[in-house]
Amino acid sequence: MxxxxxxxxxxVLSFIIGYFLISRVPPLLHTPLMSMANAISAVVILGxxxxxxxxxxxxxxxxxxIAIIAATFNMVGGFxxxxxxxxxxxxxxxxx
Amino acid sequence: xxxxxxxxxxxxxxxxxxxxxxxxxPRGARVGNLTAAFALLCAFLLMLMxxxxxxxxxVIISLFIGTxxxxxxxxxxxxxxxxxMVAFQNGAGxxxxxxxxxxxxxxxxxxxxxxxxxxxxxxxxxxxxxxxxSMVASGKLANKLRQTPTTFPAHRWILGLNLLIxxxxxxxxxxxxxxxxxxxxxxxxxxxxxxxxxxSMRIGGADMPVMIxxxxxxxxxxxxxxxxxxxxxxxxxCGTTVAASGSILTHVxxxxxxxNFFKLFFGIQQKISTKYSDRAxxxxxxxxxxxxxxxxxxxxxxxxxxxxxxxxxxxxxNSAEKIIIIPGYGMALAHAQFKVCELATKFEELGKDxxxxxxxxxxxxxxxxxxxxxxxDIEYDKLYEMDDINPEFKDTDLVLIIGACDVVNSAAISVExxxxxxxxxxxxxxxxxxxxxxxxxxxxxxxxxxxxxxxDKAILFLGDAKKxxxxxxxxxx
Numbered sequence: 001m002x003x004x005x006x007x008x009x010x011x012v013l014s015f016i017i018g019y020f021l022i023s024r025v026p027p028l029l030h031t032p033l034m035s036m037a038n039a040i041s042a043v044v045i046l047g048x049x050x051x052x053x054x055x056x057x058x059x060x061x062x063x064x065x066i067a068i069i070a071a072t073f074n075m076v077g078g079f080x081x082x083x084x085x086x087x088x089x090x091x092x093x094x095x096x
Numbered sequence: 097x098x099x100x101x102x103x104x105x106x107x108x109x110x111x112x113x114x115x116x117x118x119x120x121x122p123r124g125a126r127v128g129n130l131t132a133a134f135a136l137l138c139a140f141l142l143m144l145m146x147x148x149x150x151x152x153x154x155v156i157i158s159l160f161i162g163t164x165x166x167x168x169x170x171x172x173x174x175x176x177x178x179x180x181m182v183a184f185q186n187g188a189g190x191x192x193x194x195x196x197x198x199x200x201x202x203x204x205x206x207x208x209x210x211x212x213x214x215x216x217x218x219x220x221x222x223x224x225x226x227x228x229x230s231m232v233a234s235g236k237l238a239n240k241l242r243q244t245p246t247t248f249p250a251h252r253w254i255l256g257l258n259l260l261i262x263x264x265x266x267x268x269x270x271x272x273x274x275x276x277x278x279x280x281x282x283x284x285x286x287x288x289x290x291x292x293x294x295x296s297m298r299i300g301g302a303d304m305p306v307m308i309x310x311x312x313x314x315x316x317x318x319x320x321x322x323x324x325x326x327x328x329x330x331x332x333x334c335g336t337t338v339a340a341s342g343s344i345l346t347h348v349x350x351x352x353x354x355x356n357f358f359k360l361f362f363g364i365q366q367k368i369s370t371k372y373s374d375r376a377x378x379x380x381x382x383x384x385x386x387x388x389x390x391x392x393x394x395x396x397x398x399x400x401x402x403x404x405x406x407x408x409x410x411x412x413x414n415s416a417e418k419i420i421i422i423p424g425y426g427m428a429l430a431h432a433q434f435k436v437c438e439l440a441t442k443f444e445e446l447g448k449d450x451x452x453x454x455x456x457x458x459x460x461x462x463x464x465x466x467x468x469x470x471x472x473d474i475e476y477d478k479l480y481e482m483d484d485i486n487p488e489f490k491d492t493d494l495v496l497i498i499g500a501c502d503v504v505n506s507a508a509i510s511v512e513x514x515x516x517x518x519x520x521x522x523x524x525x526x527x528x529x530x531x532x533x534x535x536x537x538x539x540x541x542x543x544x545x546x547x548x549x550x551x552d553k554a555i556l557f558l559g560d561a562k563k564x565x566x567x568x569x570x571x572x573x
Contacts, residue, residue, distance in 0.1 A: 003209070003211065003327060004211045006329075007211070007323075007324055007327070007329070007332055010329050010332045010333055010336070011320060011332055011336050013333075014109070014332070014333045014334075014336035014337050014340070015336050015337075015339065015340045016340075017113060017337070017340075018116070018336060018337035018338075018339075018340030018341060019340045019343075019344065021113065021116045021117055021119075021337075022116065022119075022340060022341045022344050023344060024119075024120060025116075025119045025120065026120065026481075027348075027454070027456055027462070027463055027466070027481055028122070028454075028463065028466045028476055028479060028481075029119055029120075029122065029125055029463065029466075030345060030348075030461075030462035030463030030466075031178075031182075031461050031462060031463040031464055031466065031467045032119075032125055032129070032463075032467070033119055033125075033341065033345075033463075034182065034308070034309065034312055034341070034342075034345060034461065034462060034463075035182055036115075036116075036119075036128070036129050036132055037312055037316065037337075037338045037341040037342060038182055038185055038186050038189070038312055038315070038338075039132070039133070039136075039185075040112070040132055040136065040316075040334050040337065040338050041186070041189045041312070041315040041316045041318075041319050041334075041335060041338040042136075042185075042188075042189045042192070042319075043136055043139065043319055043330065043331055043334035043335060044189060044192050044193045044196060044318070044319040044322050044331065044335070045140065045192065046139060046140065046143045046323075046328055046330065046331050047192075047193075047196040047200075047319075047322040047323070047325070047326055047328070047331060048192055048195070048196055049140075049143065049144070049149065049155055050143065050147060050326055050328075051196065051199050051200070052149050052150055052151050052154065052155055053147045053148060053149060053150060054150070054203065055150060056150070056151070060199055060203065061151065061154055063195050063198070063199055064154070064158075064195075064199065065154055065157075065158040066191075066192075066195060067191070067192040067195040067196055067199075068155060068158035068159060068162060068192075069158050069161050069162040069165070070162070070188040070189070070191045070192040070195075071162065071188070071189060071192035072158070072159050072161075072162025072163050072166055073162045073165050073166040073169075073185065073188050074166070074185045074186070074188040074189040074192065075136065075162075075166065076162065076163045076166035076167050076170070077165075077166035077167070077169055077170040077181075077185050078166075078170075078182075078185050079129060079130075079132070079133045080166070080167055080170035080171065081170045081173070081178070081181065081182070081185075082129045083126065083129055083130075084170070084171075084175075085178070085467055085470070086122060086125050086126045086129060087126070088175075088467070088470040088471050088473075089122035089123075089125075089466075089470045089476050090470070090473060090475055090476070091122070091475050091476055091477050
């Protein structure tokens with residue numbers, strides 16, 4: 001039961017903190033923000049790799065590999081694309 | 097030992113928070129993005145240290161393949177394909193999540209706690225829905241599928257029935273002890289995948305920003321659920337943060353379109369006749385503008401529109417001092433952003449004041465226009481948000497609309513009962529003159545005719561935005 005309480009606490013706290021942090025992001029950066037959030041959601045890769053901590057049959061190995069590949073694709077791709085996007089944002093401080 | 101684990105987890109979450117905290121300025125955001133990536137790397141390494149991986153070769157090879165494909169695709173992808181790519185990556189994450197749920201459920205069997213079972217079942221269902229819905233969205237955004245909504249007869253009921261079957265099956269599997277039966281779970285996955293497709297096929301066009309933010313939130317939720325199955329705090333925390341981010345964006349997008357989230361996704365629409373739009377332009381807008389055009393802009397009102405159009409554009413542009421450019425999805429579609437940048441630069445060389453007005457839902461992603469304009473090297477301090485720039489339209493000499501329609505449709509604020517009524521718009525119609533560089537005179541995605549097109553101070557310059565904007569550049573100076 002303590003497990004459940006602790007997990008719910010983490011869930012609720014993260015949501016609240018996330019909410020406050022993200023409401024401060026200006027609309028200018030909404031696309032990169034979404035792209036980065038997308039990359040973070042690939043954290044499910046932890047779950048995918050943990051499938052290999054127990055003795056696995058062939059099918060589980062195949063499924064596990066697919067899950068790892070998909071999650072890594074999401075994570076690496078997400079961070080790289082976000083970086084590409086953010087690199088484009090420029091500001092020339094011209095005297096007007 | 098245990099508190100050590102706990103502290104390390106907290107530390108990683110703090111690093112992630114610092115990363116997101118940096119997302120307030122574009123320059124800070126780059127640091128933030130790297131910080132978040134670093135946080136995930138730490139989480140990954142920590143997981144490797146804490147657990148004994150039985151088949152390191154398989155894991156390493158899979159990681160390598162995923163990294164290489166992810167990297168190459170992200171480097172190669174054209175910026176125009178960005179919305180589609182984001183949706184595709186999101187789908188990949190959803191897939192990983194439902195596979196993890198599936199394996200954990202079938203393998204864990206009765207040894208799983210109730211929490212893990214519930215989380216596993218939910219993760220399986222939500223993950224499958226996110227996966228298929230993201231793929232459909234990606235296909236639509238890449239123009240591989242029809243962009244317009246595809247609707248079955250009684251679409252809502254089919255979706256509802258599908259959901260009902262999924263819920264009943266889940267309960268049945270629970271009570272009959274079939275929860276860990278692979279075949280049973282596969283049926284659930286298939287049904288959920290079908291649900292994702294049915295759900296997403298009727299969302300299209302301008303509703304995409306809402307859809308894509310929502311899917312983002314859903315993947316985050318699935319990741320958090322996966323974390324609950326395997327009792328991993330880091331997974332829960334990271335997943336939930338993403339869910340929060342996606343929820344906020346969904347909310348912001350809905351608000352910017354004055355759409356109700358549930359009505360949008362479950363297809364509840366009021367029946368509206370198309371005649372209101374005619375009334376909009378005649379009864380509400382026209383008297384108003386005859387008055388304005390004669391008193392304020394001093395235009396001859398009875399003049400036929402065509403005669404003045406093209407010849408007038410050059411003098412209007414050259415004499416304007418204060419200019420606002422409103423980009424829309426049409427500009428991105430025509431890849432006209434570079435030409436628009438050229439035009440803006442030329443305006444500035446002639447000593448004119450140029451600003452860009454960005455509507456929150458212009459484009460196909462939240463903030464899409466900002467990225468498209470950034471690609472063309474337009475400095476971001478020239479991009480203005482709707483609320484900041486709306487008071488300025490009154491004193492603006494010229495508004496250039498490039499590939500935008502619904503976001504400047506004054507029917508939204510002047511006519512009741514249209515699909516866009518109540519949606520906040522950019523007040524282009526308040527400017528002294530307006531040049532519309534759209535592909536055609538057809539209404540935007542909402543289907544509501546734009547009174548601006550028949551407005552006397554508006555000049556319609558129709559055609560491919562790349563060509564029309566180049567012509568505008570030539571007319572200057």
